[in-house]
Amino acid sequence: MIQFEHVTKVYETQNDENVALDDISLHIEEGEFVFVLGHSGAGKSTFLKLMLMEEKPTEGRVFINGQDLTRLRRRKVPYMRRQMGVVFQDFRLIPTMTVYENVAFAMRVTNISTKTIKNRVPFALSLVGLEDKMDRLPDELSGGEQQRVAVARALAHGPKLIIADEPTGNIDPELSMDIMQLFEAINKVHITVVVVTHEHELVQKLAGKYHNRVITLAHGQVAADTAHPGVAQQYEARMRAMGMEPVLL
Amino acid sequence: MRFSSFTYLVGQGLHSMKANRLMTLASMGVLTVCMILVGTAFLFGVNVDAVVQYMGSQNESYVYPAEEATDEQIQALGDQIAAVPGVSEVVFVSREEVLSQWDSMLSEYTSLYSALSEDNPMPQMFRVSVQDVGQMQSIVEQIQALPNVDEVSAAFDTASTFLSLQRVVNYICIGLVLVLALVSIVVISNTIRITVFARRKEIAIMKLVGATNGFIRFPFFVEGTASGLLAAAISSGIVCGAYYALYRWYLEHPTNIGQLFGGTLVPLQQVWYFVVGGFVVFGFVLCGIGTATSIRKHLNV
Ligand SMILES: Nc1ncnc2c1ncn2[C@@H]1O[C@H](COP(=O)(O)OP(=O)(O)OP(=O)(O)O)[C@@H](O)[C@H]1O
């Protein structure tokens, strides 16, 4: 489903170059649930941005469903994005629209018929348990509820892949578990899920219970990958060869 | 695109106009002023053209025979003038006729006829028409060379004055249109930029969920061109209304100078579609360009 082939991403700033990803290769299968961990600045968001085509790799190639994103025409980018759903730390809801409209809006801009929208929005909201709060404005909801609206929006157009960047970052810790459980439920219906997070303990609990894959990034490299135990050793050896202590988190 | 999408996008554009109504009103005001100026310049130009054309159609010269010439000599002169190549018509006008013409022209002020018919001071003359105004100069010279000719007065002096006036008016019109077009583009571009800024969050979300560029741009074009069309409608009303009033006033208050230039303005029926059509195109095209430039710059789509 998702494939990174020797991907390097360098951000050029005015006075220096910032290597965010350094020769990353990995493969995520369809239907997998992957947590991506890593210290701040490890390159996690960059990893997601390459999938979303918000950034282009400096070197290497990224494939989604066999399509090479680096060779995708600009005109085709929107259609590629329709196959994914995205959830962000800051929810990104439109404050002047009700919960219903926020979800409907995202469907409408992808040319879905009004009839389908009318059926699908309440359904998506019922999946996240918010069908009785459809007419509220985002401000009238808790952080956890707002994030669930964002999840409903990401789900509404029926994507094959859900990508989340620190979805629990702005939510009370007690509610983080709820959101993560929601992603696990989504994954149950064979939707591929990639969740970037800081919350190790939560990941430990969930990954153990649901057998999720955990990829750890450090300084732009894959430092560990539970699906490929060898990766961590290779990383350690590389670090030691350069005379550095391997840092994971 | 689906019809429901189309109506949705048009609705979005109009909604945005309402949300930014102060800015929309300001830009529409500027557009309207620009259009009124352009329309006024155009109508002025049209009337100058009409006068020039009228003067051209009045391409008559007057040949005054020498005072001492006898009737036979005058008659011979008439034949000689008619023989000059390029002359299409020669009509003899007696003193009587000249006087009665002036009399009818000035009938409002005085009765020339009764005062002067005893001792008519008006000169007799030949009214000479030429086929081509361009040849007027050489024809006049040839007639002047004929015997018993006292003076030749040609209309081409006034005609050429109007010709150069016409040229100046045309240049001014073109310059005005260019400057005001630029102003309109900048104004609309600015308005749309503000809208883009106000809606940047929505736009970012639209991009992420896979809205095509066309879909994102469309409401801005609706907003831009709707302002342009509304301004066109308002200016059409003002310009056509004001021109009609002027036209009526001119007809009802005839003046001698006015009579000399044809006595009437170009009627509204002949120009209104140019005015309205021009405004619509002006508004539509310029607002389209204004929207496009600002979307290019600030939307990154
Ligand atoms: N637009 C940019 N321009 C320049 N440098 C950037 C840009 N975006 C990210 N970087 C740099 O790239 C590196 C990786 O950034 P990234 O956002 O991927 O980290 P992250 O793992 O998501 O961190 P965090 O956990 O703090 O969100 C960082 O050093 C960051 O400073």
Ligand SMILES: [Mg+2]
């Ligand atoms: Mg990040």
